[in-house]
Amino acid sequence: MSSLILEVENLTVTYGSFKALKGVSMQIKEGEIVALVGPNGAGKSTLLETIAGIKSPSSGGLKLSGKVITHTNPLKRRKLGIMLIPQEGNLFPGMSVRDNLQLGAFLAGAHTLPDLQNLVYSAFPKLRDRIAQLAGTMSGGEQRMLAIGMGILANPKILMIDELSLGLAPKVVGNILSILRDIRDKIGITIVLAEQSIKVLNVADEVYGLEAGEIIFSERAQNLSHDLIKNLYLGV
Amino acid sequence: MVLQGIITGIIIGGVLSLPVMGVALIYGVTGILNYSIATIGTFGVFVTWMLWSSVGMLPSILAGLLTSFILGFGIQHFLLNPLVNRKGNDLTLFFIITFGIATVFSGLTKIIFPRPTISIDLQKIGTLFIGNVALDVSKLIAILIALFVLFSMRVLEKTTKTGKSWVATSQNLKMAKLVGINVGFVFSLVSGIGYTLGFIGALFWGVLYNLTVITGWDLCFLGYIIAIVGGIGNIWGGMVSALIMGIVISFAGYWLGGMWQSVVLYAILLIILILAPKGILGSERSV
Numbered sequence: 001m002s003s004l005i006l007e008v009e010n011l012t013v014t015y016g017s018f019k020a021l022k023g024v025s026m027q028i029k030e031g032e033i034v035a036l037v038g039p040n041g042a043g044k045s046t047l048l049e050t051i052a053g054i055k056s057p058s059s060g061g062l063k064l065s066g067k068v069i070t071h072t073n074p075l076k077r078r079k080l081g082i083m084l085i086p087q088e089g090n091l092f093p094g095m096s097v098r099d100n101l102q103l104g105a106f107l108a109g110a111h112t113l114p115d116l117q118n119l120v121y122s123a124f125p126k127l128r129d130r131i132a133q134l135a136g137t138m139s140g141g142e143q144r145m146l147a148i149g150m151g152i153l154a155n156p157k158i159l160m161i162d163e164l165s166l167g168l169a170p171k172v173v174g175n176i177l178s179i180l181r182d183i184r185d186k187i188g189i190t191i192v193l194a195e196q197s198i199k200v201l202n203v204a205d206e207v208y209g210l211e212a213g214e215i216i217f218s219e220r221a222q223n224l225s226h227d228l229i230k231n232l233y234l235g236v
Numbered sequence: 237m238v239l240q241g242i243i244t245g246i247i248i249g250g251v252l253s254l255p256v257m258g259v260a261l262i263y264g265v266t267g268i269l270n271y272s273i274a275t276i277g278t279f280g281v282f283v284t285w286m287l288w289s290s291v292g293m294l295p296s297i298l299a300g301l302l303t304s305f306i307l308g309f310g311i312q313h314f315l316l317n318p319l320v321n322r323k324g325n326d327l328t329l330f331f332i333i334t335f336g337i338a339t340v341f342s343g344l345t346k347i348i349f350p351r352p353t354i355s356i357d358l359q360k361i362g363t364l365f366i367g368n369v370a371l372d373v374s375k376l377i378a379i380l381i382a383l384f385v386l387f388s389m390r391v392l393e394k395t396t397k398t399g400k401s402w403v404a405t406s407q408n409l410k411m412a413k414l415v416g417i418n419v420g421f422v423f424s425l426v427s428g429i430g431y432t433l434g435f436i437g438a439l440f441w442g443v444l445y446n447l448t449v450i451t452g453w454d455l456c457f458l459g460y461i462i463a464i465v466g467g468i469g470n471i472w473g474g475m476v477s478a479l480i481m482g483i484v485i486s487f488a489g490y491w492l493g494g495m496w497q498s499v500v501l502y503a504i505l506l507i508i509l510i511l512a513p514k515g516i517l518g519s520e521r522s523v
Contacts, residue, residue, distance in 0.1 A: 078416035
């Protein structure tokens with residue numbers, strides 16, 4: 001039984017009078033891949049941004065490895081091991097692939113860098129080939145690989161990726177997801193994926209369903225019923 | 237006479253390019269149009285002038301540099317950063333606030349330094365002849381410093397972690413925070429450097445002309461016109477624009493008389509705003 005790394009307790013986030021999250025609770029175990037599924041506007045991005053500290057909750061709490069981090073600033077959370085790759089604008093477009101990767105590792109200890117770098121290059125060999133290219137001139141899939149590479153080089157305890165599949169061909173999505181699972185198996189990192197693609201169910205250990213700011217179910221991935229999946233993705 | 241006009245223009249442009257680079261650097265990284273750079277730079281020059289007779293040239297210039305850097309760093313750190321965190325990046329709000337800071341410091345200059353008009357007398361280094369125009373070499377120092385700053389900033393941005401962190405912050409603030417860059421520190425550091433550039437500009441303005449409390453405001457207005465014409469936030473655009481506008485000021489002075497200089501400058505500003513609203517080399521900040 002692995003220990004809890006992140007506890008989300010009754011989290012509420014509001015924009016003006018609109019409640020984006022209404023008392024969300026989650027318990028994430030160390031080393032697992034967790035999928036957050038749900039339609040657009042369900043609050044997935046808000047939840048990830050609140051965990052990263054970019055947004056502040058109006059009530060509720062967050063604990064990382066048992067330590068309360070509800071009011072800790074984003075920089076300290078990054079130092080504690082939380083890393084978010086946002087849905088859009090997750091690169092420094094006018095800088096080279098090399099610079100982007102180095103910035104991903106901005107706070108990571110130098111001793112971990114060569115190992116993680118090898119891991120990233122073996123997962124995404126294209127990044128090594130394009131090391132001098134400007135990030136903003138690469139294709140959508142390559143940009144996503146670069147963003148994930150930056151996330152891994154940050155050497156986080158929890159890597160959160162918002163809409164990895166956005167704008168990518170299903171085959172590419174499948175590839176990237178299985179690469180992420182391999183990486184998790186190698187370095188034991190915890191991964192949270194906010195995702196609309198059904199393929200995420202192939203790699204997840206635990207699945208949370210989010211709708212209109214509320215958790216509507218949580219289930220081990222292997223126990224997900226066909227009815228639930230149909231409901232989620234076909235709206236039947 | 238044409239050669240003389242061009243040389244004078246380049247000298248003026250070189251001096252003006254310094255506060256313009258300060259404006260461009262701060263805007264490029266923080267997104268704040270800071271209006272107080274030249275007034276605080278002028279305050280720094282008054283500090284230098286006050287210490288000059290007792291401690292000598294270099295220590296007094298160093299004191300002025302430090303004063304401007306510390307004020308810039310402090311204003312950003314204690315006043316502007318908390319506002320950025322609370323209010324986000326509101327151009328008008330920060331324009332008004334920095335305008336207020338400029339007013340406070342030009343008032344302080346008046347109170348602390350009783351002498352209204354000063355001039356800075358650098359030691360003569362030598363005379364250079366270009367064609368038949370004799371040129372005091374010390375007047376060229378400003379443009380050499382401007383070029384040096386431009387060059388060293390590019391080197392820093394390419395080779396150091398700090399330089400890369402400010403480029404990253406200017407390109408994508410949210411991601412810069414997420415990868416763990418201390419953006420508050422980057423903002424304050426860049427502001428310190430920007431105000432220091434304002435000081436160097438004001439110092440050399442004091443070498444060319446007399447310096448008064450009003451000079452800070454003049455440099456602010458000129459700096460703004462030049463920054464907008466060059467493409468606000470674009471450091472290279474600022475440099476090119478400063479040289480062009482320096483030459484324009486010089487010739488407008490010769491041909492039309494001093495009172496027409498600002499008319500010509502504003503006319504150019506209007507034409508640029510109509511034909512190329514993002515400036516001749518384009519604005520760099522898009523985030």
